[in-house]
Structure formats: structure tokens, C-alpha cells
Amino acid sequence: MLTSTTRRKRTAALLALAAALTVAAPVVEARPGGGGSVGSRGSRTFNAPSSTPTAPSAAPIQRSQTNPGMANPGMQAAAPGRRFGGGFMAGLLGAGLLGALLGGGFFGGLGGIASFLGLILQVGLVVLIVAFAVRWFRRRNGQPATAGAPYARSNLDGGTNAGPGGAPGAAGGSPAGAAMFGGGQRPPQQRPVQIGPNDYKAFETLLGEIQDAFSHEDRVALRNLATPEMAGYFDEELQANAARGVVNKVTNVKLQQGDLSESWGEGRDEFATVAMRYSLDDVTLDRKSQRVVETGAPEAVELWTFVRQPGRPWILSAIQQTR
Template sequence: MRSNTTRRRYTALALAVAAALTVSAPVVEARPGGGGSAGSRGSRTFNAPAATPTAPTAAPMQRTQAQPGMTNPGMQANQGRRFGGGFFAGLLGAGLLGALIGGGFFGGLGGIASFLGLLLQVGLIAGLIFLAVRFFRRRQQGTPAAAGPAPYARNDLGGQGPGGQGYDQRPSPAGNTGMGGGIGGMGIGAQRPAQQRPVQIGPNDYQAFEQLLGEVQDAYSQEDVKALRNLATPEMAGYFEEELRANAARGIVNRISDVKLLQGDLSEAWGEGAQDYATVAMRYALKDVKLDRASNRVVGTEPSEATELWTFTRRPGGAWTLSAIQQTA
């Protein structure tokens, strides 16, 4: 009996160690998106957005429903799985099941030496999978392609909104697709995904992007799930709901106010299938605090300025909705 109890304790400890080896929790900020990169950009999800003066580089997606070769994944409601999860879970489950019945990967957990051997084996498998994940993610991101000509360069979005300075009618340097471009983030020589078309972005679109920036932040602050579902794709709304539930479980509420766009420019705009996409770099100011849900006491504050790339999608002629948020690298 004691041997079985000890074995179960070793098994539980092995599970905890394996989780620590395979999962690295990112630093979470309170604003929508949690300071991470999540969502879908159609067939360009795994490609870096074109560089702009506001955001020269972008971090790759950490959470997405998209799969390489898919179009319009942001409109799907079911969440995808991260690469490696099922494979590793199968290996780990097989080893731990063997441990519970007296076996293991190579002989079970009959003693301390066997237990340490299991941990070593788990660590080796986790290391191999980590290397494989990095390799396949790099391949999925692909080689960037050259961007097309741009009609304008801009210093900000929404000429009539907060901080608006109107349009700068100079050609964009380096021929970036859209306004305010810089060096294309999809390097020379590679091919664009098939079945894409150009999309023109005008003043009304920029005003819509700036308005969505404020509306999403406000709905998140008010924990208005219904509004978030109207402002974002089902995928992004699902991520926001997860974050709000996590806040509630920790007994905190996130309050965001005074959102003001400081600088923004278009990274790229394109269409595929029945969807238009536009990725916009935005640097904005905000007041972002965490409050204790019971006492309304301030328990934390976040940086007062953020720079992110927001991707919006719509059906031609329809309203824009948020489909992805990426951090700068």
C-alpha cells in the first residue's frame, strides 16, 4: 500500500515537472490580448506583417486557429490546437500510465533511481519536441514577399480623431502596400499566397480602425462580452472571454480609460475569398489599472503606452471587426 502511495506521489510530481518543461507562461498584461499575439490574418497569419515606422517588427502569433494554407480562419468559432500538444500528451500519457501499473518508459518507478530516470526521459522528450516546434514554426512563418506600391504615407490614423493630423500625400517609401509603410515585412523574392487581391483603404476606414481601438478597450474594461462579440471575430472574442474569466477567478477587474491614438500607419491590406483584411500599426496611450473586485482597491497598474499591430477583417462593403492583435518584436 505504501509503495503504491509513493508511486502515485512520484507520478504527480512527474506530471508537474513535465508541465513546467513544456509550458512557459508569458508575461500577461491587463489590456485586451493580454500583451500577447493572438488571432488570425487569413492566409498571412504565419507571415510577418509589412514593417512600418510605427512597428518595424512584429512578434509571431502565439495563439491562432489558423493552419498553414487555410483562408479565413478568423471567422471560425472552434479553437485550434497548438503543434506538439497531442503528440507529447500521448507520449507522456503512455509513460505515466505505465508508471501507474508498474512499468514506465524504461522500467517503471520502482525506486528513486527509476523516478529520476523518468524525469530525465521526460526532459529529453520535452527538449526534442521544443526543437521540433521551433523548426516547424519557422517553416510555417515562411519567407516574406515583396510588397506592392502604396498610394499614401501617413503619420496617424483617423485625421479627425484624437491626435489626428490628416493625410500626408507623399508616396510611401520602399513601396509598401498601403499608407505609412516602410520596408516591406515580407522580403524580396517569395511568392504571395494565391487568390489574393488588392484592397484600397481610405479615410473612412482609418476612422473605423481608430474607433474600434477605443470601443474594444471600453468593452473589455466593462466586461461586456456581447459588445466584444460584435466588435471582434468569434476567435478573438473567445480569447477575450478567457481573459475576463481568468480575471474573475483571480478576483480582479481591469479598468481601461483615456485611450488616445498617438501614431499609426497601415502595414498591409488585401482581400482573399469573400473577406477583406487590413493590418494597422498603432501606438496609443491609455490608463490601465487592475482593481480588487470586492473592494475596488487598486492592486496594479500597466504601462501607459502600447504599440501593437491590429488586423481587421470585413466582407466587402460591411463593417470592420478585429481579427488579430500582435505585439512588436
């Protein structure tokens, strides 16, 4: 017969074991993308995707190789050293100021009244140059973000969606997205892109193939199925898993519901953002013992953006979580 002390010890041991098991297998987001919002959506990278029944709202992109200040992703920012004439103009201003303070400078060699007048002229010239520079920078950097021409966000039927506040065709999204086309630069020319049954089939196939390639740590397959940027993010996750001594396995991926958020083209690229709700078995295993150390949610709702060029298949270019 068990004594009360023995029963208390056994109960405490069982509770400790249950707590240990709970800590050992927490519910986390370990699938490709790490449960974050990463990648690029062309000129709409920092704009909120259109709402759909599957995903009424999306979390903003957290990591992207697209610079919010660029007029388009392919444009390189000007080198900081070239602003306002570069080092030559800076040296010229420095020399003028120094000369003014010492009484020499631009009009050195003059004496008496001429030297004093030269000093006044130099100071006035420097003030004018500084004032001109301030106005120039304000015109360049302080221009309202709405100076960029708005563009239409197309549906399958070729119509346009209203942006925030009900303005048709207005560029929506975060302030970073609005600043993307600031400074009077026009956004890339965009056009409607029709998405058909074959495209939806390709999106569903990519959903499963990318999850499978990630589970098998097949970096070659990931580079073929995603943009170099997304393949780079996947590789970072795989390296982090290896450093922890774990491997993420995603199996039984089944699309439950999906709908098109928006589709458009710019340059040679065609984009499609699709909201997808899918079920999956998501577990993280210890590499050596194959013991389950983490368990993911049985269902996920994400927006995946795909891109392609003429004659080439769709590939993944961004993943966004819902809010």
C-alpha cells in the same frame, strides 16, 4: 526623543510597507489581448507584417485558429484515418506480412516448392508496396515549401513589397508561414485593397470601443466588434480575471501615431493590418475593495488586423505585439 532602536524599527516598518506596496501593484500587460499576439490574418497569419515607422517589427502570432498546414483558413485537414488507403490497406499489409511469415497468406494451399515461391513473391510484394508508400509520403510531405505560387503584398499605392532577401512578392515570415502553402498547393488568390480616411477613422474608433467593452466586461459588444475567435480570447481573459477576483479597467485611450502595415483581400474578406501607438490608463482592481492591484504601462505599440466583408463594418481579427 526617539532612541536609535526606535528609529531603526520605524525605518524598517516604512521599508516593509514600501515593499508591500510595490508587490501589490506590479506593472503588467492586462489590457485586451493580455499583451500577447493572438488571432488570424487570413493566409498571412504566420507571415510577418510589413515594417512601418510605428512598428518596425512584430512578434509572431502565438495563438490562432488558423492551421499553419492549411492552404487557407477555411480548408479542413484530411482525416488521419484516410491516409494511404485507411484501415483497409493497413489490414491488407498486415495480413500479407503474417501470411508470409507463416508460409500461407496470399498463395496459401500450395505445398513444397510452390509454397516457397509463394512466400518469396509475398515478401517481394510487401517490399514494393512499402517502398511505394515511402516515396508517396516523401513526395507529399517533403516537397519544398516554395512550390506554392508567391503572391504580392500590396501598399496603398498598389505596389508590391519585397519579401525577405529582397525577392519581390515573396511570402515572408516564419518557417511556419512558409510551410502554410507547402505540398504544391497554391495560396488563396489575393488582391490589393485601398484604405482611405474613413477606414482609418473606423480603426481608431474600434481601438477605443474594444478597450471600453473589455473594461465593462461587455461580451455582447466584444462579439460585435471582433471575430468569434478574438471574442473567444477576450472571454477567456475575462473569465481568468473573474477567477482571480479582479477586473481590468482601461480608460483614456488616445491614438498617438498610426500607419498602415499592409492591406489585401482574399475571397470575400478584406484585411488591413495597422500599427498603432496609443496612450492609456490601464489598471487592475480588486472586485470587492476596488483597490489597485496591478498597473499597466501608460503607452502601448501594437499591430491590429481588421477584417470586413462587402457591406459590413470592420471588426478586429488579430492583435500582435512589437519586438
